[in-house]
Amino acid sequence: MKRRLGLFVGLAAVGSLMMTACGGDGGESQTGGNAPYKIMISGGSDAGGQTDQLTTGVLSARAAIKVVNDAGGINGKPVELIESPDNADPQKALSNLRAQIAKDKPNAYVVASGSNVSAAVAGILRQNDIIFLDSGNAADTNKPAENPYAFHLAAPFKTVVEGYLPEFEKSGYRNIGVLHGNSAYAKQFGTLAKQVFTDKGYQVTVVEYDAKSLDMTAQISAVQAKNPDVLVFNGYGAPVGLVLKGITKLGWKVPILGDTSVTSTPLVTTMPPDGLIGTPDAANLKIEVTRSVNTATASEATKKAVRTMASLGDIKASLNNCLNYDAVMLLAAAANHAKTNDTKAVADALLLPEVNTKAGTAVYDTYPFTADNHQAQLPVETHTFVEPGVLKDGQIGSAG
CATH class of the missing domain: 3.40.50.2300 (Response regulator)
Structure with missing residues (x-):
């Protein structure tokens, strides 16, 4: 020892x-x-x-x-x-x-x-x-x-949120949906996301869900009704799985960009049966990572x-x-x-x-x-978005 x-x-x-x-x-x-x-x-x-x-x-x-x-x-x-x-x-x-x-x-x-x-x-x-x-x-x-x-x-929330802008521009997204939890962090994330994205000329819909709820279908549907080009998603732990499964249940094929809290959730960095990598629930998901999480760019x-x-x-x-x-x-x-x-x-x-x-x-x-x-x-370049990958010793080796 x-x-x-x-x-x-x-x-x-x-x-x-x-x-x-x-x-x-x-x-x-x-x-x-x-x-x-x-x-x-x-x-x-x-x-x-x-x-x-x-x-x-x-x-x-x-x-x-x-x-x-x-x-x-x-x-x-x-x-x-x-x-x-x-x-x-x-x-x-x-x-x-x-x-x-x-x-x-x-x-x-x-x-x-x-x-x-x-x-x-x-x-x-x-x-x-x-x-x-x-x-x-x-x-x-x-x-x-x-x-x-x-x-x-x-x-800073601003760095995390502004990190989405290059992805929006690259993919041509203009109508942005934001779904976030109700913790202190999540509320600030949602508020700033609306402000930053709106200031940059995007159409924005923001919906908050209760992280203790076992069914987020109503909140997902509220965002879906606005027909966004992409869903910006904040969550940690069990709610991440509930939201992703809820999106699949509704048959919604929207691209999903998970924030750093989503990245920190084991569900999106683990293979089945414990995780969601390779399943339909994570098929449209990209997650926000720092350079340190990517083994190819770690210092x-x-x-x-x-x-x-x-x-x-x-x-x-x-x-x-x-x-x-x-x-x-x-x-x-x-x-x-x-x-x-x-x-x-x-x-x-x-x-x-x-x-x-x-x-x-x-x-x-x-x-x-x-x-x-x-x-x-x-x-801003502190963060980028990658497909979910298996987490080993805190890092995603396949991140590009």
Whole structure:
């Protein structure tokens, strides 16, 4: 069994914490002393349809901690991971975070799955001056004037949405249907898609579905009635299968462009009987991927991340779910550059191009944050669309 660097600590269901005393706090200036850099993660291993996303997110954080600690840690001290096994339940995540702060405040916080968790914890993180690198991109975590220590990791909605435009132009699509779920992320996706596509002169129909519903036929029919040239589809987990099967049931042959959430769903990267690759339900589907997910275009930093994660466990979801690898690498680069663990100093360092472009991140090559926008402004070409392919170690080898 490989030696695991970094401390993995579980939180009991009752919220009690078992952890080696670390000393210090999230805002402590630490150029020496014995305090490690503590990162808390909303994780778990049983979140229903989000389980693979959740466990992969946690695995990616562990892998980055191994890389950082092997290189000497942060300011000469090890990085420790504190896991909250809340299984993407917002209230459990909030309760566990409150308990951890009362016991031993972490330096930073990340989420493994769920924009709803991000929205739930953003306020208390702000109140306690804890750096939050948010892969859920909750709206309240990109308001630097109010929350100067929160940063978005996932691609900006604008980058994800504008990534569709070259595909529309290439294929001659003019009438666009948009079908999205009702999570915080999905609602923002739908709102921005309507705005961007309309501003570019496209005819747009947007319909929201309830992700907890077992039948999306009515919502699919509402979009179909507008006879769009293409269906832009947002979803994650079981709803992806329900929507795709619903489209097949209705006999609708529309081209479907799934967003990065769809890409992260195992159904579209797995062969039958567990997945939909090669079935009629996925026949008209293309999925949005980043360069890192495509083995043909992945960087050396991505390859290193994949090797490290694979050495620690099974990578069960797409690299799109590995933003916590990048979170740890960014935090290490910023704190080491600042030569302190002080919250403000680390947050200020994250804004520096010499830090966020050279941190050894894997999902995206760079995270260009600015003082007035803590959402990395990634280029449109960050994403492209490919046919569903078998996912191996978080990547699609057949992506073109």
